[in-house]
Amino acid sequence: MAATATGIYHRSYQREMALRHTRAEYLRLALLVTALLATPYVLDRYWLSIVNTILIAVIGAVGLNILVGFTGQISLGQGGFLAVGAFTSALLYERAALPMPVSVLCAVLLTAGAGALFGLPALRLKGLYLAIATLASQEIIVFIARRWTFLRDGSAPLSVERLHIGGYQITREYFEFQWYWVLLGCAVLAVLGARNLFRSGLGRAFMAVRDQDIAASAIGVNVTRAKVTAFAVSSGFVGLAGALSAHYTETVTWESFTLEVSILYLAMIIVGGLGSIAGACYGAVFMMLVPVLLNESIGAVGDSLPFLSGRLPAIENAVFGLVIILFLLLEPRGLDRIWQRMKDYLRFWPFRY
Amino acid sequence: MVSRAYRFSLNSSRVPAGEPLLEIRDLSLRFGGIHALSAVSFTVTQGQVHAVIGPNGAGKSSLLNCLSGLYRPQQGQALLHVRDDAGESSTHDLARLRPHRIARLGVARSFQNIELFGHLTVLENLMLGRHIHMRHRLLASMVWFGPARRQEVRHREFVEEVIDLLQLQAHRHQPVSALAYGIQKRVELGRALCVEPSLLLLDEPMAGMNAEEKEDMARYILDVHELRHVTVLLIEHDMGVVMDISDRISVLDFGRLIGDGTPDAVRANRAVVEAYLGADA
Numbered sequence: 158m159a160a161t162a163t164g165i166y167h168r169s170y171q172r173e174m175a176l177r178h179t180r181a182e183y184l185r186l187a188l189l190v191t192a193l194l195a196t197p198y199v200l201d202r203y204w205l206s207i208v209n210t211i212l213i214a215v216i217g218a219v220g221l222n223i224l225v226g227f228t229g230q231i232s233l234g235q236g237g238f239l240a241v242g243a244f245t246s247a248l249l250y251e252r253a254a255l256p257m258p259v260s261v262l263c264a265v266l267l268t269a270g271a272g273a274l275f276g277l278p279a280l281r282l283k284g285l286y287l288a289i290a291t292l293a294s295q296e297i298i299v300f301i302a303r304r305w306t307f308l309r310d311g312s313a314p315l316s317v318e319r320l321h322i323g324g325y326q327i328t329r330e331y332f333e334f335q336w337y338w339v340l341l342g343c344a345v346l347a348v349l350g351a352r353n354l355f356r357s358g359l360g361r362a363f364m365a366v367r368d369q370d371i372a373a374s375a376i377g378v379n380v381t382r383a384k385v386t387a388f389a390v391s392s393g394f395v396g397l398a399g400a401l402s403a404h405y406t407e408t409v410t411w412e413s414f415t416l417e418v419s420i421l422y423l424a425m426i427i428v429g430g431l432g433s434i435a436g437a438c439y440g441a442v443f444m445m446l447v448p449v450l451l452n453e454s455i456g457a458v459g460d461s462l463p464f465l466s467g468r469l470p471a472i473e474n475a476v477f478g479l480v481i482i483l484f485l486l487l488e489p490r491g492l493d494r495i496w497q498r499m500k501d502y503l504r505f506w507p508f509r510y
Numbered sequence: 511m512v513s514r515a516y517r518f519s520l521n522s523s524r525v526p527a528g529e530p531l532l533e534i535r536d537l538s539l540r541f542g543g544i545h546a547l548s549a550v551s552f553t554v555t556q557g558q559v560h561a562v563i564g565p566n567g568a569g570k571s572s573l574l575n576c577l578s579g580l581y582r583p584q585q586g587q588a589l590l591h592v593r594d595d596a597g598e599s600s601t602h603d604l605a606r607l608r609p610h611r612i613a614r615l616g617v618a619r620s621f622q623n624i625e626l627f628g629h630l631t632v633l634e635n636l637m638l639g640r641h642i643h644m645r646h647r648l649l650a651s652m653v654w655f656g657p658a659r660r661q662e663v664r665h666r667e668f669v670e671e672v673i674d675l676l677q678l679q680a681h682r683h684q685p686v687s688a689l690a691y692g693i694q695k696r697v698e699l700g701r702a703l704c705v706e707p708s709l710l711l712l713d714e715p716m717a718g719m720n721a722e723e724k725e726d727m728a729r730y731i732l733d734v735h736e737l738r739h740v741t742v743l744l745i746e747h748d749m750g751v752v753m754d755i756s757d758r759i760s761v762l763d764f765g766r767l768i769g770d771g772t773p774d775a776v777r778a779n780r781a782v783v784e785a786y787l788g789a790d791a
């Protein structure tokens with residue numbers, strides 16, 4: 158790790174603070190950009206729809222990591238905050254006929270507010286106790302979403318009209334393709350925003366609270382305010398993910414925001430790497446993609462072994478669980494750490510040390 | 511030894527040297543039946559190195575914790591005198607303020623058991639010392655280009671001076687948890703200096719160090735004091751060091767102040783010799 162810093166010289170603090178320094182880093186960035194630009198032209202509709210759900214998950218996972226990984230406040234309320242974002246944007250778009258960017262912005266702000274409110278227990282509680290308190294907020298929000306008939310179309314889930322922004326209309330034919338660009342734009346902004354946050358003072362204060370809250374207060378960080386702000390900022394990102402999912406799936410129902418979703422997102426950031434923006438992205442990709450890949454491959458096996466066919470879903474779940482456990486055993490600090498080690502290895506290749 | 515001209519003053523107190531900076535009055539702190547502090551009173555003068563000594567459990571750390579708002583004394587006051595740019599003076603009772611408010615008055619500290627931000631690098635720890643001097647706006651931070659980056663660069667320049675003063679150059683980008691104990695102690699001093707202290711509180715900055723490291727640390731503290739005129743209130747066990755570097759010494763024993771004066775006066779004080787120096791005198 159220390160090795161990565163040797164041999165890179167900076168001429169100004171600005172340059173040193175840049176996110177990328179070396180030729181290799183710029184090359185990787187170029188490859189990533191090319192891949193992202195090529196994706197919608199290479200993949201078919203089915204795979205593109207999966208990529209789209211991954212992009213939404215990336216935004217949600219980055220949001221959750223801001224709170225859990227960077228500020229050290231465990232939250233089981235992710236599903237609830239996704240719901241707040243989704244219902245708010247859907248209702249404002251459907252019933253108040255606000256343009257989508259406005260309804261999404263309102264959803265972000267409202268979810269941030271809800272996050273700050275439900276984050277208040279964090280001022281008193283830590284660790285597992287806080288987890289239980291956020292679990293309560295999760296259940297309260299889902300309970301409201303379930304019982305409040307205003308959030309439904311009669312007896313059916315709330316449906317959202319196909320997206321149009323001004324004159325720009327998403328068409329049936331190019332649905333996934335057009336959405337890809339919208340979601341990619343949002344995800345890139347979210348990731349960059351979060352990266353920037355953590356190289357400036359505000360984000361550092363969050364990390365200080367995570368590492369040592371007493372020392373943080375002794376250097377002048379208002380720990381109370383930092384925690385509430387972290388809840389709000391994190392929930393803002395999560396609200397964005399929720400709002401986008403409402404418009405993308407064109408239907409909103411409480412069933413998509415249960416505790417299981419909260420746990421899925423926690424798993425994303427743990428597998429990806431707590432306290433790392435890149436880790437949140439890797440984790441989102443991993444948790445959304447592996448089940449699909451397993452489904453495909455086990456389905457193929459199942460075709461040749463018909464006696465298994467009834468048990469495929471169970472086998473899929475078991476293998477998925479196993480893969481997660483294996484990854485965590487191999488590198489408890491997540492995919493991000495594995496990637497860092499690979500880079501270090503390549504930098505010195507073919508020399509081992 | 512420090513030859514370079516520095517751009518920034520580390521001392522943010524504008525109280526003239528020789529005037530009282532901190533007046534501790536009748537400070538009492540109990541934990542259940544334990545009297546950690548009983549009616550302790552003394553004054554810290556601007557521009558001095560003031561040491562607090564006493565045997566284990568005498569209440570030294572408790573005193574510092576009261577001054578930085580971590581403990582709430584049941585009685586008494588700790589009045590910090592502050593003078594603003596315009597020369598207006600005001601007085602703040604540290605015994606009644608929350609820790610981050612106290613830090614905003616420029617009272618910075620180090621801890622007896624190092625309390626650094628373990629996952630962060632030396633640089634990030636020191637930049638956090640600048641927290642109270644920075645503006646923290648969410649949108650500007652997320653955009654980065656513009657005000658946020660300019661602010662980072664500006665404070666980075668300050669931090670680099672502290673790095674230079676404490677000779678931490680080689681460790682800038684290392685996570686602090688990976689550093690040797692002595693260097694972590696130095697980083698903690700650095701983080702407090704980055705606050706631009708009006709009063710620097712050090713809880714056993716040399717504890718657990720070997721002779722050479724102690725000498726270095728004493729040198730850094732003296733540099734901070736002599737070149738930068740920072741007022742220091744320090745707890746230390748090593749009597750040799752204390753007698754050498756302090757202008758004034760207060761002695762605690764079982765939570766009571768049993769001596770207060772210049773090093774020579776304290777050395778001549780019977781009660782002090784019996785309670786504390788007895789072993790080495």
Ligand SMILES: Nc1ncnc2c1ncn2[C@@H]1O[C@H](COP(=O)(O)OP(=O)(O)OP(=O)(O)O)[C@@H](O)[C@H]1O
Binds near residue numbers: 545567568570571573
């Ligand atoms: N948080 C606390 N809760 C209960 N008792 C405490 C607490 N902090 C300190 N004490 C008690 O107060 C008394 C003074 O402790 P303090 O830590 O201030 O001593 P000290 O002079 O710093 O000792 P040392 O030289 O060992 O650091 C001790 O009896 C200690 O047990």
Ligand SMILES: [Mg+2]
Binds near residue numbers: 570572
């Ligand atoms: Mg102590």
